[in-house]
Amino acid sequence: MWKERGEAFVNIHTHRREGEIYILDISDGKESREGELCSYGLHPLYIRGEEQIVQLEVFARESRIVAIGEAGLDRNSEVTMEIQIRWMEQEILLSEKYGLPLIIHCVRAYPELLALYKKFHPRQAWIIHGYNNNKEILGQLLEHGFYISVGKKVFIEQSNISRFLSFIPRNRLFIETDDSDFPLEKVYEETARIREMSLEELKTGVYGNFQQVFGRREV
Numbered sequence: 001m002w003k004e005r006g007e008a009f010v011n012i013h014t015h016r017r018e019g020e021i022y023i024l025d026i027s028d029g030k031e032s033r034e035g036e037l038c039s040y041g042l043h044p045l046y047i048r049g050e051e052q053i054v055q056l057e058v059f060a061r062e063s064r065i066v067a068i069g070e071a072g073l074d075r076n077s078e079v080t081m082e083i084q085i086r087w088m089e090q091e092i093l094l095s096e097k098y099g100l101p102l103i104i105h106c107v108r109a110y111p112e113l114l115a116l117y118k119k120f121h122p123r124q125a126w127i128i129h130g131y132n133n134n135k136e137i138l139g140q141l142l143e144h145g146f147y148i149s150v151g152k153k154v155f156i157e158q159s160n161i162s163r164f165l166s167f168i169p170r171n172r173l174f175i176e177t178d179d180s181d182f183p184l185e186k187v188y189e190e191t192a193r194i195r196e197m198s199l200e201e202l203k204t205g206v207y208g209n210f211q212q213v214f215g216r217r218e219v
């Protein structure tokens with residue numbers, strides 16, 4: 001259905017309905033509207049109990065859900081890394097079972113995340129949302145085929161992502177607003193400026209990636 005919309009601004013991860021095409025995170029229980037693309041996941045900061053995994057599978061079967069996420073690992077969570085990894089494994093299994101890409105939240109747990117990737121050899125795309133880590137980790141993620149989504153941190157001149165943004169190949173890049181108030185177009189403009197490419201070129205690239213990853217769900 002999004003083919004008709006041409007090369008629209010794509011927002012790969014938002015909590016606030018921003019962009020011409022967006023994937024709305026409804027993990028917090030918000031209602032979706034007719035035709036909206038949504039993601040649902042078990043955020044590592046909000047792990048409570050096994051019933052969440054049952055709930056996740058209920059969502060994963062719904063047609064409005066096009067991705068699982070935010071899913072991931074967070075060193076700042078009160079939940080132990082061991083439990084977070086167990087939850088993430090369930091999310092990976094459901095991602096593979098239902099053909100849903102993963103939108104990943106990862107804070108200071110990249111070795112564990114990469115270990116999971118190597119353990120499961122997933123067929124589904126893994127998209128790191130809000131990436132803002134160092135060049136070495138970026139290199140490892142790219143080597144393993146991850147997609148990298150960038151957001152508000154591009155406005156901070158000395159942020160990791162501003163410095164390493166140009167190292168992300170065009171065919172692995174996504175743009176997001178997450179929970180920020182920044183207009184999506186501004187994030188695109190700043191990303192294009194840093195990468196020394198035109199806004200049109202960036203839009204075309206991100207839209208192509210969106211089709212590549214999510215296009216197979218088209219009917």
Ligand SMILES: [Zn+2]
Nearest residue numbers: 025070178179
């Ligand atoms: Zn988010």
